[in-house]
Amino acid sequence: MSSLFGALHTAVSGLSAQSTAFGNISDNVANSQTVGYKRTDTNFTDYLTTSTAVTNDSGFVAATPDYRNDVQGTIASSDNATALAISGNGFFQVTSASTNTTNQEVLGTTTQYTRDGNFTMDKNGYLVNDAGEAVNGWAADSSGVVNQTTMAPLKVDQSAFQPKATSSVTLSANLPATPSTTDAQSSQVNVYDAQGTLHTLALSWTPDTTASNTWNLSVSEDGSTTPIGTSTVTFNDGSVAGQPAGTIESVTPDSGGLTTGGTGSAAVLNVPLAGGGQSIALNLGTFNKSDGLTQFAGTAYTLNSATQDGIPPGAFSGISTQSNGNIVANYDNGQSRTIGQVPIVQFANPDALQKQDGQVYTATAQSGPATIKTAGSNGAGNLVTSATEGSNVDIASEFTKLIVAQRAYSANTKMITTADDMLQQTIDMKR
Known part of the structure; x- marks a missing residue:
């Protein structure tokens, strides 16, 4: 029985x-x-x-x-530019985000882990996934340097890009050895002041009819008929050893506010903008070298490039992700800035993590402690941008x-x- x-x-x-x-x-x-x-x-x-x-x-x-938990699902491309998928081992560290009765976002206090990297930016600037979990990461300072000592929910600063005043202009051009005319030959370069206001510097070159291999430079601002100043630029004729023909021999300010600058062998003129308070270093290259302004064969002035280091102000236009986990803010002035980095978190026994709502897990004694690593380093998985990991x-x-x-x-x-x-x-x- x-x-x-x-x-x-x-x-x-x-x-x-x-x-x-x-x-x-x-x-x-x-x-x-x-x-x-x-x-x-x-x-x-x-x-x-x-x-x-x-x-x-x-x-x-x-x-x-x-x-x-350690079996990877299929990684598929996504039209979400901020989506991230982990290829290999590891998890994203996230914190729950919710809205209180006054419609304000409240972040939880429990650290959780997930493979759901379908992140989008919410109304408060936090990067959250489908379950409303805010991804944690390392924040970056204003210069884009990442601080890898503290993990916190990443929040996107949507303020405007701070303008940068132009401090230097680098010119690469060739003045003709046999000019077809004695008229001034000009080029322009845009520069910015401390408020990001655009100014135009006009560089006018006129051959000196009284001295060979010599040109007169006149610099003016914003179409003014009164130049900021003038300078004489003399080129080598090749008669002296170590001074190749067509390279700059000397730069001599003649009138106005132009002064010589630079150190060592740099051929530099300091150009003050109207209103004072800002001086721009006009870099013409290196004395006795053909790395900037030259006088070689030709009949016409040839401008190769005129670059400057100023930046205009820019409005926030969106964010993007990089394969190293960097979160990048983009601006409509063409600039971008790293605002943080998403690391990978690993466990000795990921199958022992405790499941929670929303495809997230919490650590247990059996899973071991979390180990935070940069993506792709020391056994951590790699990040795939604009992609999501499907169910396994x-x-x-x-x-x-x-x-x-x-x-x-x-x-x-x-x-x-x-x-x-x-x-x-x-x-x-x-x-």
Whole structure:
């Protein structure tokens, strides 16, 4: 009789175990399209009642979850420019974000981990994923230098880009050795003051008819007919060793506010802008070298390039991500600035992380402590930009498991009905 009752007990535990497996399968199938979802398989464990060399009483079976957090899903490209996917080991560290009764964003205090990197910028500037979790990272200072000592939710500063006054202009051009005209030959370069206001410097070159290999430079600002100043630039004729023909021999300010500048062999003129307070170093190259302004063969003035280091103000236009985890703010003046970096967090036993709502996990004693690393370093996974990681659920495999669970459940119900029939037959023996 004990074996019959034991068989009933065992079969009931089998029903419970297969129900648990069915629940895990159902959860997996339902989340087969959830970004960053990790499937849960089922382990079955046999527990004994009595087992000796001569006796084996039926026991029962228990189902326990088998988390597959370390199995990567398929990485697919996304039209979301701020989406990130981890290829390899690791997780994103995130903090829950919610809205209070006054419509203000409130960040949670619990640190969590996820593979859902479908990040977008919310109304307060935080980068949050599909579940509303704000990604944590290392913040960068105003110059874009990342501080890797403190992790916090990354918030995008959407203020305007601070303008930078022009401090230097670098000219690369060739004045003709045999000019076809004695008229002034001009080029212009745009520069900026401290407020980001655009100014135009006009550089006019006129050949000196009284001295060979000599040109007169006149610098004016914003179309003014009164120049800021003038200077004489003389080129080598090649008669002196170490002074190649066509390279700058001397630069001599003649009138106005132009002064010589630079150090060593640099051919530099200091040009003060109107209103005072700002002087621009006009870099003509290096004395006795052909790395800037030259006088070589030709009949016309040739401007190769005129660059300056000033930056106009710019309005925030959006953000982008880089494969090293950098979050970059972009501005409509063509400038960009790194505002933070997203690292990768690893665990010794990621399958032991505790699942929470929203495809996130919390650390446990069995998972080990979190180790924070730069993407792609020391075994950490690489980041793929404009991409998301799909669920690691295989629908075909789940349906196979479903068939097995269904058949096992049916078999256990058959065991119960058979044990019931046998008990009924035992009871009928007394009649």
